Amino acid sequence: MxxxxxxxxxxxxxxxxxxxxxxxxxxxxxxxxxxxxRPHGPTGTPRRPYRRWGLTAPLPPAPKPSRATRARTAGKGLPPVVSRIRTHDKVVFLTYDDGAEKDPRFVDLVRELRLPVSMFLTDSVAGPGYGHFARLRSVGASIQNHTLDHPALRGLSYARQRAEICGQQDRLGSRFGSRPRLFRPPYGTYDTTTRRAAADCGIAALVLWRVSMTAGGELTYRRGAHRLRPGDIVALDPDEDSGLTLKERTVRLLRRVQEAGLTVGRLEDYV
Ligand SMILES: [Zn+2]
Structure with a gap:
């Protein structure tokens, strides 16, 4: 021819x-x-899971962070407070609070797309359903600390703050076999006492966020550029009466991440 x-x-x-x-x-x-x-996933995993979730391409694997890109630790022995990661790696970080929603389809999503999500759990909210979070952990999610009872910590006594943080360290440690390294103060509010108590409970960093996805699926920015940027920590607000499940909001977020030319990194590799 x-x-x-x-x-x-x-x-x-x-x-x-x-x-x-x-x-x-x-x-x-x-x-x-x-x-x-495939070797990692269970039998029956679809050949192209990203298509099942409505993505146009598989999420590329996150780059290995260099030492220089890790968050710096603060002086005086207090853990740093981090709301975004200084890195040129094209990654954002997905974080979830409280642990109210226990949707098995969210576990499927994390497993099939191998999403390295971080779950900040409050004992009084997540506690009755720790089995769900054990399943999430077994497919790659990390479990982190978000207090026993979700109080606003700023202004509370050292003893009270320590009880909230250390209490949840103990609870999660005995339930999951390892104690968290990261702590998110409820409502993002904290003071120096919080950092001192967190340090004494073995916490390496307080994690806040720059971007959040509302219950309705919109992105909001606490400061800086109104677009996703490398190193952004994204918090998915607990579901209210939006009609969107955690899984649906995560898929919506992943499309935005993909449109921005970014992928999802593992927060614990950077902090
Ligand atoms: Zn919370």
Whole structure:
């Protein structure tokens, strides 16, 4: 066949549906990603899970952070307070608070897309359903501290703050076999006493956020640029009466992450 003939055949091939040669590159990328995932996933994992969740391409794996990109620790022995990570890596971090919603489809999403999400759990909210969070942990989520009872800590006594933080360290440690390193103060409010108590409970950093996704699925920014940037920590507010599940809001967020040319990193690798 002449070169011109080959080109014509390729064009015809591209125009016809079902032609074996016309697999689009994203589809092939997805297959490779799925092959890498398969040994880890259970049987029955779809070949191209990203398509099932409505994404246009698999999320690329997060780069390994260099030491220089890690959050700096504050002086005086107090843990740093972090609301975004200083990094040029094209990553954002997904964080979830309280632990009210226990949707098995969210576990499926985390497993199939291998999302390194961080769950900040409050004992009085999440406690009755720790089994759900054990499943999330077994598919790659990390479990972090968000107090026993969710009080606003600023202004409370050292003893009270310590009881809230250390109490949840003990609870999560005995339930999951390891004590959290990260702590998110309820409502993002804290004082120096909070940092002292957190340090005494073995906490390495207080984690706040720059971006949050509301219950209705909109992104809001506490300060700085009104767009997703590398190193952003995104908090998904606890669900209210929005009609959107945690899974649906996460998928919506992932599309925004993908549109921004970013992927999801593991917060614990950077803090
Ligand atoms: Zn909370």
């Amino acid at each position: 002449s070169l011109r003939g080959l080109a014509a055949a390729a064009l015809a091939c591209a125009l016809l549906t079902g032609c074996a040669q016309s697999v689009d590159p994203i589809e092939r990328l997805g297959e490779k990603a799925a092959q890498r995932v």
